[in-house]
Every structure is written in structure tokens, then in C-alpha cells.
Amino acid sequence: MFAQPADDPRKNTLRPMVTGTSAIGIKYKGGVMVATDTIACYGNWIRYKDVQRIHAVSKDTLIAMNGEMSDYQKVLQILEQKRLAEYCVDDGSTQTSAELHSYLTRVMYQKRCKFDPLWNMLLVGGFRNGEAYLGYTDLYGTHFEDNFLATGLGMYMALPLMRNQWTPEMSEADARALLQMALKICYYRDTRASNKVQIARVDASGVHIDEPITLQGEWNHARFVEGGAKSGDGGW
Amino acid sequence: MFRNQYDTDCITWSPAGRIHQIEYAMEAVKQGSAAVGLRSKTHALVASIKKSSNELSSYQKKIFKIDEHMGIAIAGLVPDGRVLAKYMRSECLNYRFVYDGPLQVGRLVAQVADKSQLGTQRAGHRPYGVGLLVAGYDQTGPHIFQTCPSGNFWEYHAFAIGSRSQAARTYLERRFEAFEELPLDELVMHALLSLRETLAAGAELTTSNVALGYVTAGGTFTVLEDEAVQPYLDMIGQADAPGAPGAAAQMEE
Numbered sequence: 028m029f030a031q032p033a034d035d036p037r038k039n040t041l042r043p044m045v046t047g048t049s050a051i052g053i054k055y056k057g058g059v060m061v062a063t064d065t066i067a068c069y070g071n072w073i074r075y076k077d078v079q080r081i082h083a084v085s086k087d088t089l090i091a092m093n094g095e096m097s098d099y100q101k102v103l104q105i106l107e108q109k110r111l112a113e114y115c116v117d118d119g120s121t122q123t124s125a126e127l128h129s130y131l132t133r134v135m136y137q138k139r140c141k142f143d144p145l146w147n148m149l150l151v152g153g154f155r156n157g158e159a160y161l162g163y164t165d166l167y168g169t170h171f172e173d174n175f176l177a178t179g180l181g182m183y184m185a186l187p188l189m190r191n192q193w194t195p196e197m198s199e200a201d202a203r204a205l206l207q208m209a210l211k212i213c214y215y216r217d218t219r220a221s222n223k224v225q226i227a228r229v230d231a232s233g234v235h236i237d238e239p240i241t242l243q244g245e246w247n248h249a250r251f252v253e254g255g256a257k258s259g260d261g262g263w
Numbered sequence: 264m265f266r267n268q269y270d271t272d273c274i275t276w277s278p279a280g281r282i283h284q285i286e287y288a289m290e291a292v293k294q295g296s297a298a299v300g301l302r303s304k305t306h307a308l309v310a311s312i313k314k315s316s317n318e319l320s321s322y323q324k325k326i327f328k329i330d331e332h333m334g335i336a337i338a339g340l341v342p343d344g345r346v347l348a349k350y351m352r353s354e355c356l357n358y359r360f361v362y363d364g365p366l367q368v369g370r371l372v373a374q375v376a377d378k379s380q381l382g383t384q385r386a387g388h389r390p391y392g393v394g395l396l397v398a399g400y401d402q403t404g405p406h407i408f409q410t411c412p413s414g415n416f417w418e419y420h421a422f423a424i425g426s427r428s429q430a431a432r433t434y435l436e437r438r439f440e441a442f443e444e445l446p447l448d449e450l451v452m453h454a455l456l457s458l459r460e461t462l463a464a465g466a467e468l469t470t471s472n473v474a475l476g477y478v479t480a481g482g483t484f485t486v487l488e489d490e491a492v493q494p495y496l497d498m499i500g501q502a503d504a505p506g507a508p509g510a511a512a513q514m515e516e
Contacts, residue, residue, distance in 0.1 A: 118369050120402040122362065129363035 043095040043146045045069050047080045048219045049181025050091035051209050052150040053193060054159040054174045055202035058230030059152040061091040062206045064214070064221040065239045071218060081227045083234040085110055087155050088124040089227055090131075093178035094147035094166065102145055105134060124153020128162040128170065136168025148178035154229040177209070180217045185209035199228070211242050273383050273390065284390060285383050288412035291392035295338035297425035297461035298325065299454055300396035300407040301435060303445045307398035307405035308477040309336035310454040312425070312461065315471075326476040326486050330355035332365045332400050334476040334484040338425030339393035339412075347375060347395060347410075368399030372408040372416050380414030394424045400478045423457060430460035451475060451487075451495045452502060459499070468496055 045067050052061035067075040080099070081091045084106040092099040109130065113121060122130075128151040138144050144166040153160040163178070164170040175189040188209050197205070206226060213220045222244055227236040269275050270283030277283060298311040311325035323341055327348040328334045333355065337344035351371055358366040375395070382390045390412040397408040409424060410416045421439040423431035434457040442450065454475060459468055473496070475487040487495075 116370060118367060118403070120367050123364065123402075126362040126364045130361055133361050 041142075043098075045074060045096040046094055046219070047078065047092055047096060047099070048217055049177055049179045049185065049213050050080065050093045050148070050150050051177045051181050051185050051189075051206055051213075052091060052152050052161050052175065053189060053197070053202050053206065054161050054195070055197040055199055056195065057159075058154050058199060058202075058228050059159040059161050060199070060202045060206060060226060060228040061089065061150055061152045062210055062224055062226045063091050063093075064210065064224045066219075066221040066223070067096045068219045073219075073221070076221075076223070077239075079225065079236075081225055081236055083227075083236065084127060085121055085124075085153075086233060087121075087229055088127050088151065088153040088160075089229055089234050089236070091150040091152070091178075091227070092147050093149070093181075095145075098145040098147050099149075102131070102134075102147060102149065106131070123155060124151055124160040125162070127151060127153075128160070128164060128172075132164040132168055132170040135164055135166060139167050150176055150178060152227075152229055154231065157231070159229075180220070181209070181213055184213045184216050188212060199230070202228075207242060211244070214242060214244065272386065273388065274386050282383065285413050288390035288392050289394075292339040292394035292412065292424055293426060293428075295340070295393070295425045296323075296325070297423060297428045297431060297458060298336035298338045298394075298396050299421070299423040299428075299431050299435070299457050300336060300398055300409070300419065301421035301439065301442055301450060301454060301457075302398070302405040302407050303447075303450050304443050305405065306447050306450055306477055306479045307400055307407055308447075308450050308454055308475065309334065309396050309398045309407075310451075310458050310473065310475045311336040311338070312458060313472050313474055322471055324474075326474045326488075328476065328484045328486060329371075329397075329399075330359075330365060331483050332478055333368055333371070334398055334478065334486070336396045336398075336474075336476065337393050338396075338428075340391070341393070343391045343393040344395065347378075347391065347393065350378065351375060365401055367401050367403070368397060368406045368408065369401075369403075369418070372397055372410060375410050376414050376416040379410065379412060383412070383414055396422065396424060398476060398478060398484075400480055400482070405479070421457075423461070425461070427461040427463070431457040434460050447477060447479070448495070448498065451477070452499050455492075455495055455499050456502070468499075470496065 047067050050063045063080040066073050067078045083089045146166050148165040151162040162172045163176050175193045177185040210224045214222045222242040223239050225239045269277035273284040296312040296314045300309040313322035313325050315322045326336050329351045355366050382388045395410040399406050407419045421435040470489050473492050478484040
């Protein structure tokens with residue numbers, strides 16, 4: 028009775044299934060740094076515990092993802108095709124991070140116009156000729172640049188912290204500390220976030236994606252330990 | 264004039280291994296009024312002689328701005344040149360829409376060459392009868408490229424195409440090594456002086472028969488025509504005077 032019309036257009040991701048949560052990025056003096064955690068959830072289940080969500084897409088550009096994992100893999104394939112095509116031209120020039128960001132936005136917007144979006148929010152980070160680049164694009168084709176960015180729940184958890192603490196003169200170590208703090212807050216407040224995180228940066232020497240590290244949570248606050256015993260209602 | 268049985272189309276080889284139609288198309292470039300292109304470390308520049316068909320007509324446009332960072336000078340069939348200019352503009356615009364940046368000059372020139380090549384290999388087509396000098400500034404600095412009806416293209420420090428362009432090439436060959444360090448106005452003077460070499464006896468450079476176009480880092484491709492070239496014509500006029508800096512260069516020959 029409610030059978031799908033046979034000529035209904037094929038649609039892929041209309042609901043994300045396996046997802047990665049927040050990606051966070053900031054510019055600092057001499058580079059740009061992005062971070063994600065390393066899990067992919069199937070619903071609320073932490074299905075995959077060792078997933079890389081940041082990748083280099085050119086010699087001086089990386090992207091960090093949030094959203095549907097399979098769509099992100101498609102994005103990586105598309106960008107790899109672009110990179111290979113450019114490698115074959117072999118004319119000594121490579122597309123800038125801004126150009127790749129713009130291209131990615133066009134792809135995202137075209138797919139959403141077919142009602143078949145790539146269900147991701149992406150950060151594009153790059154560094155060239157002493158200039159750091161940090162851009163955002165998402166499944167609707169929205170795009171903008173900023174000095175610090177976050178996707179998904181990180182927009183609510185991490186952005187306000189960065190607004191308070193970010194300065195253009197931050198060193199690499201400052202940037203790393205700020206990102207770790209933001210990641211930790213996300214870990215505390217976002218059910219689908221993990222404390223196993225990966226930080227990557229682009230600076231004058233190119234793209235560096237660090238090995239994942241584990242952040243230590245602080246769980247021995249008195250109210251946590253005592254739990255509901257004190258108030259008598261089982262809550263905090 | 265040159266007729267032989269192998270020259271009626273592009274898809275028939277002559278036994279000598281030549282495709283005469285392509286060579287005739289390249290001849291059309293040689294018949295067109297001259298264009299020169301040269302570059303320094305900071306600028307790429309093209310200049311051209313414009314013709315008018317009679318005293319009452321306007322002068323034929325020879326320099327076309329393609330994009331903010333690129334322009335061309337043409338020699339040969341101007342309508343073919345306009346078609347290629349339109350193609351190049353549309354490619355640049357498209358690139359800006361997708362990538363929000365300037366298209367690499369060499370990549371566009373290769374595309375134009377590929378497009379030209381198609382006309383040399385298909386029945387019912389003819390090669391373009393126009394050569395382009397492309398001046399542009401991109402990620403890899405200033406560039407001068409030449410395209411050819413055959414589908415060939417080359418990059419140069421300095422080059423000249425069109426009628427009597429050998430004289431301009433001779434001028435440029437003797438001086439191009441010094442161009443690298445020159446400021447824009449001296450580069451313009453060399454463009455005009457080399458262009459002057461291509462003029463028929465008795466003809467002169469005037470504000471109406473010369474056009475220039477140049478571009479620099481992050482700059483807009485700028486076309487100089489009519490009154491805007493007068494200061495430079497005055498400068499080469501002074502360079503002819505004995506003792507002037509340009510005059511010394513002349514005497515070295």
C-alpha cells in the first residue's frame with residue numbers, strides 16, 4: 028500500500044549510521060592544529076575504537092571529520108583523485124588549502140542539491156607561505172573560515188572555551204594545551220566522545236599527524252564518589 | 264599558390280610526413296600583425312601592433328584580458344582569437360567558481376593547446392588560424408607562453424609572433440638576459456622597441472596602432488591603449504636621442 032515508487036531516485040545517506048563526533052581546529056603562530064577523538068559510533072554503541080578521523084589531503088593541507096564515516100571515506104577518495112590528477116600535471120604548483128576547501132564545498136553543495144548529502148562537517152587546515160588557513164564546510168555546503176573552529180557538539184562545548192582563550196600569538200604548545208582541554212571537556216559532556224584523541228598540525232615543515240594519546244579524566248570529585256548518598260535521592 | 268594533392272584537409276598526410284593544412288594555419292599567424300611578449304622577475308607583459316582596414320575604420324583589437332591574472336595578445340585570424348579568448352575566459356571563471364582562485368597559466372595554455380589539436384585531427388574541422396602570446400602571473404611567478412595552431416605550446420623569457428616578427432625576436436634575443444631585473448617601465452620600452460622592429464619601412468608607432476597589457480603579483484591585468492601609451496612612446500623617442508640610456512643599448516649592436 029505504501030510501496031516505494033520504482034522510479035524513486037536512489038539516495039544514499041539520509042540518516043547517518045556510523046558516526047564520528049566533534050572535530051576541533053585552531054590557528055596558532057606558525058601553523059594550524061586540528062584534533063578529533065578516535066572512535067566511531069553505531070548509534071550510541073562505540074562500534075569502532077581505533078579510527079583515524081584526520082587525514083592529509085595534500086602536502087600542506089589536512090582535513091578533520093565529523094559525521095558519517097562512510098561518507099568521509101568517499102570525501103577522501105574524491106580528494107585523492109584530485110591529488111593524483113594534479114600530480115600527473117607535474118607543473119610545480121599545487122592547489123592551496125583555500126582552493127581545496129572551496130572545491131570540497133562545491134562537492135558538498137552539489138550532493139545536498141541532489142538530496143543525497145555527504146553527511147559530514149569538515150575542517151580544512153593548511154599552512155603555506157607563512158599563512159595558516161582554517162576552514163569549515165558541511166553537508167549543506169555552508170562554508171567559512173575562522174581562527175578557531177569546531178564541528179558538531181564541539182560547537183557548543185569547545186567553541187566557547189576557545190573564544191575565551193585563543194590569541195593569535197599562541198605557540199604550538201599553547202595550542203596543543205588548549206585543544207587537549209577542549210577535547211577533555213567534550214569527553215566529559217558528549218556521550219559519543221572518547222578520551223583517546225589524535226592531534227595533527229600543519230606548519231612550515233608540512234603535515235604532521237601524531238599518534239593517538241589518551242587523556243586522563245578527573246573522576247574523584249567528592250560528589251562523584253559519594254554519589255546520591257548525601258542527597259538521598261540517588262542523584263548528584 | 265602552393266597547391267598540391269595532399270593539402271585539402273587535415274586528415275591526409277603528405278608522403279613527406281607533413282600535414283599541409285596545419286602549416287597553412289601557421290602561415291596565417293605569420294601574416295597577422297606582430298605581437299611581442301616578455302617578462303621580468305615581477306611582471307609579464309604583451310604588446311601588439313593593431314591594424315585598421317582603412318582610414319575611416321577603428322583599429323582591430325589585439326590584446327584581451329582573460330582574468331585578473333592573465334591576458335593574451337593575438338596574431339592571425341582575429342575572429343579565431345576571439346573564440347579562444349572567450350574559451351579561456353570561461354575556463355578561468357569556472358575555475359574561480361569551483362576553487363575560488365586563479366587558474367594556473369600553464370594549465371590553461373595546455374588546455375588551449377589540446378583544444379587546438381582537435382582541429383588538426385578531425386574531418387570537417389580546420390585548425391585555428393591564430394597564435395597567442397599569453398602573459399600571466401600565478402603561484403609559480405610570471406609567465407609568457409606561446410600557443411600555435413598545430414597544438415604545440417612553449418614557454419619563453421621573451422618572444423614575438425606575427426608579420427616581420429623575426430626582427431623583434433632578434434632584438435629580444437640580444438637583450439632578454441637583462442630583462443629579469445627590469446622595472447615595468449623599462450620592460451614596456453623594450454616591448455615597444457622590439458615591436459618597432461617589425462614595422463614596415465616608413466611606418467611609426469602611434470597611440471592608435473599600439474596596445475600593451477601587463478600583470479604583476481596579485482595585480483590586475485592592465486591594458487594600455489590610446490593616450491595611455493603616449494608616455495611610453497615619448498620615452499622611446501628620448502631613448503633614440505644620443506646619450507640617452509636606451510641609445511647606448513642601440514649602439515652596442
